[in-house]
Amino acid sequence: MVVLSCDPNDLEGSMRLIEELTCNAGRIQEEVLQEILERNSGTEYLQGFLRGRSSSEQFKKQVPVVDYDRVKPYIDRLANGEPSQIISTEPILELLTSSGTSGGKPKMMPSTAEELDRKTFFYNILIPVMNRYVEGLEEGKSMYLLFVKPEINTPSGLPARPVLTSYYKSRHFRNRPFNRFNVYTSPDEAILCSDSKQSMFCQLLCGLVQRNDVLRVGAVFASAFLRTVKFLEEHWRELCANIRAGQISDWITDGPCREAISSRVLARPNPALADLIEAECGREAWEGIVRRLWPRTKYVDVIVTGSMAQYIPLLEFYGGGLPLVSTMYGSSECYLGINLRPLDRPADVSYTLLPNMAHFEFLQVVDDRTDADVECTCDLKVVDLVDVEVGCYYELVVTTFTGETSLSLGLYRYRVGDILKVTGFQNAAPQFRFVHRRNVVLSVDSDKTNEEDLLRAVTRAKHLLEPLGWLLTEYSSYADSASIPGHYVLFWELRTTVGSSDNDGVPLDSAVMENCCAAVEASLDAVYRRCRNRDRSVGPLEIRVVRAGAFDALMDYCVSRGSSVNQYKTPRCIKSPEAIRLLDEVVVGRFFSRKVPFWDPCDPSSSS
Incomplete structure (x- = not known):
């Protein structure tokens, strides 16, 4: 064919x-x-x-x-x-x-x-599907946050690199034919900058300067988009200073990226735009910040299925009601299906x-x-x-x-x-x-908890925090076999919905957190609850609350070990001792379930 x-x-x-x-x-x-x-x-x-x-x-x-x-x-x-x-x-x-x-x-x-020809076909066919459902996309631009990773050479001389880096560096992407539905705010030089921090800063700068042209925003995965929002929280003052002066920061040293931004995007000072952005970002609450900064945006284009589903509440918080659109299903080895x-x-x-x-x-x-x-x-x-x-x-x-x-x-x-x-x-x-x-599970004894089971349990438990003004922004887990009996450990990173995003020094209600532990256990399957209730082969579940920014550090660690910013997905079950140690070093609170979960001995799904 x-x-x-x-x-x-x-x-x-x-x-x-x-x-x-x-x-x-x-x-x-x-x-x-x-x-x-x-x-x-x-x-x-x-x-x-x-x-x-x-x-x-x-x-x-x-x-x-x-x-x-x-x-x-x-x-x-x-x-x-x-x-x-x-x-x-x-x-x-x-x-x-x-x-x-x-x-x-x-x-x-x-x-x-x-294969690059096949990927190009795949990307092209996504566009008319969206146009069928959303009118007027040809009247503006897309602020997509896309990133590459430096490649390595194998002993044979073949380059080895992530699939998206391969595509973005290919002629298929660089020489893509103009089409009125897919004009990006970022020049290719910003996307192809291998320093992820410089690239993220420059792509945000481009999106802010062209805010009135932006009709859709997004990234490949929800986690990458939220990482960018967090970066904006930390750097909006500097971004505004660049816009006000019409000059890019000195630490942006990637030559092609700097030249493209300076000549084609940030050509002149714009103090009025800087004032407007400062007014929005300077508010105490960041609810709806995406819609407020990019007022013509019609939807957020990110993958929010599978393990990315846990980001939906945070995307809704920042997006202010914008539709969340998952357009495609693919993998490193093959692009598979469309929505x-x-x-x-x-x-x-x-x-x-x-x-x-x-x-x-x-x-x-x-x-x-x-x-x-x-x-x-x-x-x-x-x-x-x-x-x-x-x-x-x-x-x-x-x-x-x-x-x-x-x-x-x-x-x-x-x-x-x-x-x-x-x-x-x-x-x-x-x-x-x-x-x-299939291969992402927690297990201590005969229990087996898959990614969807864990997400469902965490989703139910985190609702206990919402009346207190807390959001769960990231989580991961591992099965701690060092304790006797072994038990599940969940790492949770929290933020408040108003004021400081840092949970350091903010007291967490022990009773509420212990109830969160119990709620997770109550939502896990019958085999797990049998192991906790009758067999006592699994110990009480533990939640360790980590300092704000802990999961950014985990991502940085994974990237340093070979992952790609563009493809990175927070591992819901951690197997690396180094990664577990990294999170353990920034734990600010430890809480255990004090209730034994209900188990029905007549439930056939709980048998060995």
Whole structure:
């Protein structure tokens, strides 16, 4: 299948293309798999299973479903200089690195020039979908906060970098055709600045100077957008001074970035604009600050599904009621699906997988938790894209054109690790809600707490703080096995809704915090509550409140270890002893559950 093209300016043609893709999902999936096999059946990896044959029947019968560890040796050989033919007939241009925060450590996958063409198609087709629901987007600009990370070279000489850095540095992004729906406030030089602090300052400066042109704001993930809002809280006075003087700060030393801002954005002093921004940012409460600083903004474009859902209250607080839009579902290894109803509430967001992006298969799980960690082999039944059933949960398995591998995808029939629930169909193409990642769990004994369970429990518990004027801004966790019995530890970073954002020195009500601990436990599943109630194999849950800025420091640490600012997601379960130590050093309060959670011995879901 030739890589499809999409002209984002041709709205009717783009919508017809989406209709064709979703109506013919089954046929397109067959064509995709056949092309992958015809290209790559002779590669070393597939040759071992197919013996040169390229039928889809043989592929599904002989090629196993695998995890990253199965294909990692091939990636290591490629990084060390062996020819790309060991896994792909197409020349490998680079190795894409995952963020490392979902699976515990960064992973790499090879990429070809064709994959960049496919990503360009994906980005272009998002634009007409939004234009269908939001009018007038061609009348202004987008303030998107986009970041790159310095790349490294492998022993083979191939560059290794995050997937978004790869795209932003490519000719596809730099030479993207003008379209009236996607003009950015930031020049490319600000986006391509590898110093994230300089880049963030300059992109905010551009957005503030052009505030009256901004019709939408956003970042890739909700966490990155909120990090930028926090940066604005700390630097608005300096940003205003730059605008007032018409001169950029001396510490902005990236040459191309500085030149682009000075010549094309900050060309003259604007004291009136500086006064206006100072008046808004100088208010005691920052509720609705996004809407107040960018008054024409129609929505906030960030991913708020999965682990990003916990940021929804804070986004609503800062956004002042602006719609939160999650447009796409993708990963380091492959771009997957789009949201065809972008104005749906975040809790209702579903993604339609585009059948031309890769070959999709699914492993059904009994529920959204119990079987999510069962090891898959080629003997397990694998369901094709068009054969999934509404209401069922599945783990995504992907085969890509280049045999890419990474955090969640591999060469062929690779377990992504994402658990999805089928919510409906768009024509013949199923729509999925992202539930959680398979390999992100807390466990002390026979209990297993996944990411969605933890989010649900924390969401219920944090409501106890809201009447007292506190917001939970970040959280993470780990299973403390050093205590006897082991217990769950939650790190919480809090801020007040008015006044100082710093919780240092502000007394926390011990009784309320202990009730928060108990509320989390009461919301966890029956197996956990059995372990606490009957078996006593899990100790009382603990909440450790950390100093303001602790999770910024955690992000800085992860970035220093290889994560990307653009792709970073706060790990909901921490496995690194160094990261745990970093948070432990800034704990300002420790609280334990003083109640044993209720457990019903007749509940069949609580059995061993």
